[in-house]
Every structure is written in structure tokens, then in C-alpha cells.
Amino acid sequence: MKNERNTVDRRYFLKSIGVAGISSVIGAKSFAEPNEPNTPDQNQPAPAAQTETPQIPKRKFGRSEEEVSALSLGAIQLVDTPVILMSSLKWGVTYWDTAYGYTGGNSEICIGKFLAENPDVRKKIFIATKASGARSVKDVEERLQTSLKRMNTDYIDVYYGVHVLNDIDQLTDELKAWSQDAKKRGLIKYFGFSTHKNMQKCLWDASKLDWIDAILTTYNFRLTKDPTMQKAIDACNKAGIALTAMKTQKSVTVETDNDKKLIEHFSEKGFTEGQAKIKVVLEDERIAAATVGMNSVAIINENVAAVLDKTKLARDDRMVLEQYAALTCSGYCAGCAEICDQAVPQAPYISDVMRSLMYHNSYGDKQLAKAAFAEIPADVRNKLAGLDYSAAEARCPQRMPIARLVKQALEKLA
Ligand code: SF4
Numbered sequence: 032m033k034n035e036r037n038t039v040d041r042r043y044f045l046k047s048i049g050v051a052g053i054s055s056v057i058g059a060k061s062f063a064e065p066n067e068p069n070t071p072d073q074n075q076p077a078p079a080a081q082t083e084t085p086q087i088p089k090r091k092f093g094r095s096e097e098e099v100s101a102l103s104l105g106a107i108q109l110v111d112t113p114v115i116l117m118s119s120l121k122w123g124v125t126y127w128d129t130a131y132g133y134t135g136g137n138s139e140i141c142i143g144k145f146l147a148e149n150p151d152v153r154k155k156i157f158i159a160t161k162a163s164g165a166r167s168v169k170d171v172e173e174r175l176q177t178s179l180k181r182m183n184t185d186y187i188d189v190y191y192g193v194h195v196l197n198d199i200d201q202l203t204d205e206l207k208a209w210s211q212d213a214k215k216r217g218l219i220k221y222f223g224f225s226t227h228k229n230m231q232k233c234l235w236d237a238s239k240l241d242w243i244d245a246i247l248t249t250y251n252f253r254l255t256k257d258p259t260m261q262k263a264i265d266a267c268n269k270a271g272i273a274l275t276a277m278k279t280q281k282s283v284t285v286e287t288d289n290d291k292k293l294i295e296h297f298s299e300k301g302f303t304e305g306q307a308k309i310k311v312v313l314e315d316e317r318i319a320a321a322t323v324g325m326n327s328v329a330i331i332n333e334n335v336a337a338v339l340d341k342t343k344l345a346r347d348d349r350m351v352l353e354q355y356a357a358l359t360c361s362g363y364c365a366g367c368a369e370i371c372d373q374a375v376p377q378a379p380y381i382s383d384v385m386r387s388l389m390y391h392n393s394y395g396d397k398q399l400a401k402a403a404f405a406e407i408p409a410d411v412r413n414k415l416a417g418l419d420y421s422a423a424e425a426r427c428p429q430r431m432p433i434a435r436l437v438k439q440a441l442e443k444l445a
Contacts, residue, residue, distance in 0.1 A: 086123030087338055090319045092157075093245060094271025095221060097188075099126040099157050101313055102338045103275060103322035104331075108396055109138040116145045118328045122335045125156045128247070128275070128322040129182075130194060131174045132163030132402060139181035146183045153184055159247070159275070159322075160187055161194035161225055164406060168209045175218060186218055189245045189273075193224035195383075197368055199236035207242050221245050227278060228368045228382050234263035238270045249366055250276035250318065252311045253356040268317040276321045280308045289358045296351045306337035310344050311352060324394065360429045364389070367428060374423035378414055380407045381423060381433060388440045397443075404444040416441055 089098035103126035104119045119127070129138045139160065146153050160182070162174040171192050178187065192210060193201050202224070210222035223245035226233040230248050237243045246267060254260045267274055297307045312321045325331045356363075364385035372379035383403065391400035404412070420434040427433060 084121055085339055087125075087335060089123075090316075091273075092189075092221070092319050093273025095244065095273065097157070097220075099273075099320050100124050101320050102126075102309070102334055103128050103159075103320045105277065105322040105324035106138045106142065107133050107324040107399065108326040108394070109141050110134050111137065111141055111144075112326070113141065113145045113148075114328060115325065115331065116142065118331045119325070120152065120155070122331070122339075124331070124335065126159070126275075126320050126322070127156055128159045128277075130161035130163045130191075131165075131178055132161075132194070133399070135398060135402070136177075136181060139178055143180075143182040143184075157188045158182065158184065159189040159191060159245075161191040161247075163194045165192070165194070168203075168205050171206070171209060172213075175213065179218065186220060188219075189221040189223060190219040191223050191225045191245075191247055195228060196224040196226045196233050197228035199233060199240075202237070202240065202243070210242060221273070223247070223272070225277070226366075227386060228366045230366055231257070231259040231263045232369070234260075234267050234274075238263070238266035238272060241270075243272055245273040245275065247275045247277055247322065249278040250274070250312060251279045252308050252352045253360075253363060253365065255311060255315070256353065256356075264315075264317050273319045274317060276312045276318050279312045279321045279323060280305045287359075289355055293351065293355045297348070300345075300348065302337070303333060306333060306340075307344060307348060307352065309334060309337045310340075311349070313338060314343060361431050363429055364431060365429050370426050370428070371423040371433065374426050375418060375420060378411050378418055380411050381420075381437070383407050384415070384437055384440045385431070385433075387444055388436055391440075391443055401444050404440065412445065 087100045087102045090101050091097075092099045100123055102122075102124050104115070104124050106115075106127055106129040109115060109129065116127070119125075127142065129142060131139065133139070142158070160178045162171045165171045165174055175187070175190060179185065190210075190213070192206060196202070210219070213219045214222070221244035223243050224233075224237070225247040227249040230250075234246060234248060237246060250260070250264070264274060293304050297304045300307075302310075309321055309323065312318055323330075323334050325334060364382055366382055366386075368379070368382035371381040375381060384407070387400050387404035387407075390396050390403055394400075415437055418437075420437060424431070424433050
């Protein structure tokens with residue numbers, strides 16, 4: 032009976048906030064009404080009557096003294112939509128993750144407008160941005176200056192000076208000197224890079240560098256059983272490097288029986304599959320935060336509910352996710368670019384093609400997809416149609432239909 036009650040309570044808790052409209056979010060006096068317990072752990076004392084909107088818990092940001100909200104607003108699709116920022120603030124989602132290149136610069140501009148109108152907010156939030164497309168330290172400096180202007184701020188909390196690191200050689204001595212100088216000038220507080228290509232090696236190598244404060248890395252339910260990734264995360268954790276997980280979800284629409292089974296399993300437990308995927312990542316205490324692209328209030332509410340809910344995933348929940356990962360691996364590029372780069376040395380950008388296509392197909396963001404695709408050098412892009420991908424397909428651990436996907440990318444993004 033007690034378990035049944037918990038399940039019902041949790042279902043109500045998760046689903047109810049997931050469908051709340053903006054007026055109920057912004058105007059909410061209390062998140063948990065009487066008789067709507069959100070404390071599934073019955074050993075915990077019941078909270079005092081809540082009069083404030085509950086806040087996303089904070090976690091330590093690596094070796095720094097700083098704390099950040101465990102759920103981070105991924106502003107990858109932010110345009111002129113301040114309601115997204117307002118809603119995030121309401122729940123204490125104060126770690127905002129943007130980039131020089133997101134929505135053609137409009138993501139940073141939207142944040143800048145919001146801060147100009149609400150100057151007191153700046154000290155409450157933690158801003159991450161990235162030097163998208165920079166090919167030299169001069170580019171990094173120029174992008175930082177532009178980001179500062181766009182966002183109406185004097186400093187960036189964490190600056191990912193390499194947006195998409197795939198080899199540690201990109202972290203040059205010149206970049207190190209620049210990062211130290213930018214800190215001295217008070218323009219950035221922490222420096223790091225983002226990676227979704229050869230992440231395991233990038234994290235491992237970076238753990239040996241004393242000047243890397245933070246890394247934004249792909250990390251999701253598909254990687255929790257990857258021993259190399261686990262070892263790399265441990266190494267970064269020991270080195271005091273703050274890890275923020277991205278690409279945690281990739282929400283599922285029912286397309287196959289596997290999708291249907293996943294959705295149904297978590298629906299029975301009172302979760303959406305997306306909520307379960309965030310839980311997996313944040314149950315890992317080594318992760319400072321999960322950044323999730325959130326472009327509607329409903330999505331913010333759904334993710335906030337998942338993070339506020341203290342129920343841990345059960346063993347069968349994890350097993351279902353693991354089985355799903357195994358059964359659907361051919362639809363997911365794991366970023367192990369070294370493998371396909373060696374198989375097709377004429378075009379060492381296959382994982383970039385896959386990522387661009389993911390922005391198009393999974394995020395529905397054509398602009399971002401085309402921009403990411405355009406970052407592949409033109410001479411490589413021009414060769415893609417005529418190459419033989421059979422060796423890469425044979426070696427790909429995810430068994431991805433690379434040739435077919437490259438063709439699709441050329442049709443949609445070239
Ligand atoms: S296409 Fe395959 S081998 Fe290449 S990065 Fe993606 S998962 Fe790895």
C-alpha cells in the first residue's frame with residue numbers, strides 16, 4: 032500500500048508540473064500543495080509548509096568554491112524568448128549555457144536583453160558560453176569580447192574556449208597563456224572546453240592539465256556503462272575539473288516498438304523517458320550539472336520536476352535504459368571519432384556530419400545543423416558524396432549506416 036501510494040504521489044508530482052502553464056509556474060506560491068507529498072523517501076522528515084517555489088539543488092563546481100544549479104538551461108535554441116529565462120529563474124535554474132554560435136548569436140543577445148532589463152539577475156546566475164568556430168587565439172579573444180557585449184556583462188563565469196575539442200593538441204600553450212590573461216583581466220572566472228568527439232580521451236588527457244577548470248561533455252545513459260568514460264570521469268573528478276553533462280536526453284517519439292516499450296515502462300512508473308534520462312546522469316555525483324536544451328516552459332517544468340523529485344531510479348529502470356541503448360545503438364553516434372576517422376582518412380569528419388544531422392533530425396534546428404555542417408572544411412564537404420564508407424561502417428561500434436546518413440546530411444544540410 033505504501034509503495035502504491037508513493038507511485039501514485041510521484042506520478043502526480045511529475046506529471047502535474049510537467050503540464051503546468053506559465054501562469055501557474057511564475058505565479059506559483061507553493062510547489063507542493065498539502066496532501067501532494069513530494070517526499071517519496073518516507074524516512075525523511077516532511078518539509079515544513081512550503082511558501083516558496085522549491086529550488087533546483089546546487090552542486091559544487093569542481094575545485095572552485097562555486098556552486099551551480101544541478102539543472103542547467105541549455106540555451107541552444109533560445110531566440111527572443113525571455114519567458115524561458117524567467118521560468119528558469121523561478122525554479123532556481125541559474126546555470127545558463129549558451130554559445131557564440133547558438134541561434135546565430137540570438138541566444139546570447141536574448142540573455143543580454145534580459146540582463147539589461149533585469150540587472151540584479153546577473154549576480155544570481157552562472158553563465159557559460161563558448162568560442163564557437165574559433166580557429167586561433169585571436170578568434171577566441173574576439174568571440175569573448177562579442178559575447179560580453181551581447182550579454183551586457185563584464186565577465187563570463189565559465190568560458191569554453193574550445194567549442195568541440197576532439198584532440199588535446201588543440202589546448203596549446205598560447206591558449207593556456209590567453210586563458211590566464213583573460214582571468215587576470217577579470218573577463219572569465221573559469222576556463223575549459225566542450226567535447227562530444229573522442230570525449231573519453233579528451234577528458235582523460237585534460238585531467239593531467241592543471242589549467243583546465245571545467246569541461247562540458249556528452250554524457251548520458253548510453254555512456255554510464257562505458258568503462259573508458261567512467262575512468263576518464265573519475266580522473267577529472269580527482270583533478271577537481273567541473274564536469275557538466277550535455278546531450279543527456281534526445282527525447283523519443285514513438286517510432287519503433289523499442290521506443291514504445293521505453294515510454295510505456297517509465298509512464299507506468301510516473302516518469303517520462305526524458306525525466307528518467309536526466310535522473311541517470313544526475314544520480315552520478317561526479318557530475319556538477321546536466322545542461323538540457325529547453326525551449327519551452329513545458330519542457331522546463333518537466334525537467335525541473337525530474338530533478339526536484341528525490342526518488343532514485345530502480346534497478347529495472349536502469350536495465351530498461353540499458354536494453355534500449357543496446358537495441359537502438361545504430362541511431363546514436365557515440366562520438367568515437369578516432370575509429371571512423373582512421374577508416375576514412377580522406378574525410379576525418381564523419382562524427383561531425385552525424386552531429387549536424389542530429390541537430391536537424393532530433394533537435395529540429397535547421398540553422399544550427401547547417402552551421403555545424405558548414406564548419407567542416409569545404410574541401411572535405413565536397414568529397415563526402417564520392418567516398419566509400421564501408422570500412423567505417425564495419426568498424427563502427429554503434430553499427431551506424433554511415434553511408435546512408437552522410438547522403439541524408441548532404442541532401443538536408445549542404
Ligand atoms: S559514426 Fe560510429 S565510429 Fe564514427 S564516431 Fe559515430 S559511433 Fe563512432
